[in-house]
Amino acid sequence: MNKLVEIKGVSINFYTYEGVVRAISNLDLDIYQGETLGLVGETGCGKTVAALSILRLIMPPGRIESGQIIFYSNGDKPTDLLAIAESKIRTIRGSQISMVFQEPGAALNPVYTIGDQITEVILLHRKQELASKALITLDKLLVERDSLSTRLFRPARIIQRRLYQRMSDNPGTRLLGFVERTPIIRRFLWRLEKEAEQIAISLLKEVEIADPYRVIKQHPHQLSGGMKQRAVIAMSLACRTRLLIADEPTTALDVTIQAQILELLKRLKDEIQTSILYITHDLAVAAEICDRVAVMYSGSICEIADVVEIYKNPLHPYTRALLAAVPKPGKKLSAIKGFVPDPLDLPTGCCFHPRCKNARDICKVKEPIPVEITPGHFVTCYLYDGEKLENSG
Amino acid sequence: MKTLVETRDLKTLFPILRGVFRRHVADVRAVDGISLSIKYRQWVGLVGESGCGKTTLGKTILRLLKPTSGHIYLDIAEEIRDKISELEVSEPTSKAYKNLRSQYDLATFSGRKLKNLRKLMQLVYQDPFTSLDPRMKISNTLLEPISVHRLMNRASARERIVEVMDMVGLTPKHLPRYPHQFSGGQRQRIAIARTLVTSPQFIVFDEPTSALDVSVQAQVLTLLEKLKQEQNLTYLYITHDLSVAETVCDTIAVMYLGKIVEMGDPTDIFKTPRHPYSKALVLSTPIADPTRKRGRLVLPGEVPSPADPPPGCRFHPRCDRATDECKAIEPTLQAEGGERKVACYHPLD
Numbered sequence: 001m002n003k004l005v006e007i008k009g010v011s012i013n014f015y016t017y018e019g020v021v022r023a024i025s026n027l028d029l030d031i032y033q034g035e036t037l038g039l040v041g042e043t044g045c046g047k048t049v050a051a052l053s054i055l056r057l058i059m060p061p062g063r064i065e066s067g068q069i070i071f072y073s074n075g076d077k078p079t080d081l082l083a084i085a086e087s088k089i090r091t092i093r094g095s096q097i098s099m100v101f102q103e104p105g106a107a108l109n110p111v112y113t114i115g116d117q118i119t120e121v122i123l124l125h126r127k128q129e130l131a132s133k134a135l136i137t138l139d140k141l142l143v144e145r146d147s148l149s150t151r152l153f154r155p156a157r158i159i160q161r162r163l164y165q166r167m168s169d170n171p172g173t174r175l176l177g178f179v180e181r182t183p184i185i186r187r188f189l190w191r192l193e194k195e196a197e198q199i200a201i202s203l204l205k206e207v208e209i210a211d212p213y214r215v216i217k218q219h220p221h222q223l224s225g226g227m228k229q230r231a232v233i234a235m236s237l238a239c240r241t242r243l244l245i246a247d248e249p250t251t252a253l254d255v256t257i258q259a260q261i262l263e264l265l266k267r268l269k270d271e272i273q274t275s276i277l278y279i280t281h282d283l284a285v286a287a288e289i290c291d292r293v294a295v296m297y298s299g300s301i302c303e304i305a306d307v308v309e310i311y312k313n314p315l316h317p318y319t320r321a322l323l324a325a326v327p328k329p330g331k332k333l334s335a336i337k338g339f340v341p342d343p344l345d346l347p348t349g350c351c352f353h354p355r356c357k358n359a360r361d362i363c364k365v366k367e368p369i370p371v372e373i374t375p376g377h378f379v380t381c382y383l384y385d386g387e388k389l390e391n392s393g
Numbered sequence: 394m395k396t397l398v399e400t401r402d403l404k405t406l407f408p409i410l411r412g413v414f415r416r417h418v419a420d421v422r423a424v425d426g427i428s429l430s431i432k433y434r435q436w437v438g439l440v441g442e443s444g445c446g447k448t449t450l451g452k453t454i455l456r457l458l459k460p461t462s463g464h465i466y467l468d469i470a471e472e473i474r475d476k477i478s479e480l481e482v483s484e485p486t487s488k489a490y491k492n493l494r495s496q497y498d499l500a501t502f503s504g505r506k507l508k509n510l511r512k513l514m515q516l517v518y519q520d521p522f523t524s525l526d527p528r529m530k531i532s533n534t535l536l537e538p539i540s541v542h543r544l545m546n547r548a549s550a551r552e553r554i555v556e557v558m559d560m561v562g563l564t565p566k567h568l569p570r571y572p573h574q575f576s577g578g579q580r581q582r583i584a585i586a587r588t589l590v591t592s593p594q595f596i597v598f599d600e601p602t603s604a605l606d607v608s609v610q611a612q613v614l615t616l617l618e619k620l621k622q623e624q625n626l627t628y629l630y631i632t633h634d635l636s637v638a639e640t641v642c643d644t645i646a647v648m649y650l651g652k653i654v655e656m657g658d659p660t661d662i663f664k665t666p667r668h669p670y671s672k673a674l675v676l677s678t679p680i681a682d683p684t685r686k687r688g689r690l691v692l693p694g695e696v697p698s699p700a701d702p703p704p705g706c707r708f709h710p711r712c713d714r715a716t717d718e719c720k721a722i723e724p725t726l727q728a729e730g731g732e733r734k735v736a737c738y739h740p741l742d
Contacts, residue, residue, distance in 0.1 A: 042606045042608050042609070043609075210694075224695055225443075226695060227695075254442045255442075255633055255635065255674065255677045255679075256442055257442075257695070259677035259679075259692070260692070262679075282607050282679070283607065283681045284607075284636070284678075284679035284680055285679045287681045287682055287683040288680075308683050311682060311683050311684075312684075322607070323681060324611075325607055325610070325611035325612075326681040327610075327614075327636040327637045327640040327641075328636065328640070328680060328681055329636065329663045329664075329680070330660065331640070332640075333611050333641070334611065334615070335611035335612040335614075335615045336608050336611070336612070339576065339578070339579075340576075
């Protein structure tokens with residue numbers, strides 16, 4: 001499998017009044033093409049920050065200190081998302097990498113209709129396609145010339161046609177920027193909006209919204225939580241993104257709606273061949289949807305493996321404890337002792353050692369490095385260092 | 394086992410008023426005829442989707458809402474409960490019936506009588522971020538129930554709150570802090586401590602862990618288990634997560650649009666659900682086992698509006714086993730041997 005995103009040694013700090021919060025330290029993570037990678041961890045372990053760093057959406061007081069995020073976009077040379085210009089990353093956000101947030105109610109703008117919000121993405125990133133579609137309809141209109149109205153609108157349509165021609169030939173033209181920003185003239189672009197609306201309707205159909213023609217004119221408060229989340233998913237897939245980052249998309253929803261959304265994401269992933277980075281705190285949900293699972297604790301990955309492998313054979317003490325905390329029929333619940341460490345004052349050595357049953361002296365001093373136990377199964381723990389492997393093997 | 398809490402044919406309807414004259418046009422049938430009995434030291438789970446009336450039922454039992462009709466009993470002998478039901482059928486206008494009800498039926502209580510019972514019944518809310526007053530120190534939050542009910546003097550009240558803090562796994566050094574200084578799990582512990590101050594018998598939990606992480610959820614659930622054993626508590630646990638209910642509860646009641654559709658032992662319901670809705674819930678519940686192959690039955694659509702519930706069986710528009718009978722006549726909860734009860738004409742095997 002080919003890599004899609006390669007996160008190499010990324011560290012992110014937040015400079016707060018109380019001190020420096022080390023949200024992520026030296027994170028290494030690969031996302032392959034067409035896979036669903038689950039990023040699992042407790043609140044405050046840096047899952048969301050890791051996801052936001054891919055889109056470079058870390059806002060001050062946060063700062064990306066070091067590292068590279070290499071994005072292997074289609075056909076192009078691999079780009080380092082952390083090094084390219086701001087204008088360049090804006091063309092990637094939403095078109096190549098998009099994000100679905102936890103709270104669908106908060107992610108949608110309450111004063112715009114669902115249609116407005118979906119078409120915004122399409123108008124921004126798929127202008128060329130819209131222009132060529134509009135050209136086809138315009139050409140049809142210009143051919144028929146019998147009625148009075150067609151004769152009346154003919155001059156306006158010819159101007160429109162020229163404009164759209166320029167756009168479809170060269171979407172970066174400066175004329176377009178001028179037209180978009182100037183009132184009254186801006187209205188010449190209405191055909192694009194019309195075409196975008198058609199695409200929005202087909203997107204809503206794709207996410208299994210029953211009555212897209214009605215929903216497109218509705219405001220977010222008129223929809224239920226599940227419908228809102230579907231609309232957000234439609235929006236994030238509007239440009240056939242290569243990577244979809246889903247940040248706890250079902251946490252705010254009921255189990256039945258959650259099941260619907262998970263099914264939908266699975267189906268869409270295969271249909272449009274995107275990769276999904278699925279962030280969750282629930283290992284049960286991760287088991288449903290992911291191909292690979294990475295478990296995160298206090299800003300670093302402690303175990304990463306294939307989904308079947310990690311549930312059958314969890315190695316890191318934290319993964320084991322987390323699995324034991326998931327309610328499972330016919331099994332007794334056991335909680336992890338203690339709390340997530342204060343990010344302002346992380347423990348030395350392995351961050352998990354104060355809560356770990358198997359902690360040794362070395363854990364308190366030195367940070368362990370990831371070891372590959374079986375192909376693709378990495379674990380960052382001294383329990384599985386080379387010495388032990390030799391003994392057991 | 395003695396019954397601690399019982400509801401008989403409990404209904405809580407919210408009127409919809411329209412027009413200039415506030416004409417009564419319809420009712421939101423949030424709780425529509427629920428009979429539920431909770432035994433001493435039992436942990437009953439109430440499972441259902443949002444909008445099915447779980448929270449309304451919990452609040453009505455605690456009398457935070459006034460029921461439209463029906464009976465609620467807290468620790469009342471069975472003979473009296475039966476007598477009231479008997480009189481309701483035979484002579485509903487008689488004085489004896491009214492006297493008995495005002496004496497024993499929680500649904501008719503008000504004022505001081507209700508206040509005296511409030512300390513025996515408590516509620517833990519869903520979101521610990523909003524249920525604690527951000528301007529009150531934890532010590533004041535915990536002292537408030539004591540001063541409201543005038544339970545003890547100041548010195549022993551201090552001792553009492555230190556004691557309950559210890560019960561929920563917090564230390565006295567947390568007392569002078571404010572809620573924002575705590576994490577979600579700790580706040581939920583404080584909310585639980587607040588209910589324990591008055592030494593209640595019965596606590597309703599309204600999705601106490603849905604805002605929490607799975608790992609913190611496990612901590613809270615083990616804490617609840619421990620408290621139940623130590624303090625002889627009885628719980629009504631409202632949740633939408635069947636796997637949580639299965640793990641911790643003694644009995645589960647599955648609710649759909651204001652009605653209980655299935656009741657019984659958690660393991661039985663999880664393994665062999667009889668009602669199609671319970672089955673859909675079971676299949677929707679994620680399980681931490683990627684090798685599990687399940688017949689996916691994703692429930693189509695969403696819960697209909699309780700203001701205009703479908704006729705007949707309320708589940709029939711989303712049910713694949715629905716027949717004409719289901720569309721016409723509403724099924725009642727039928728006992729199926731033991732604790733198991735199902736309200737369906739075509740139960741699954």
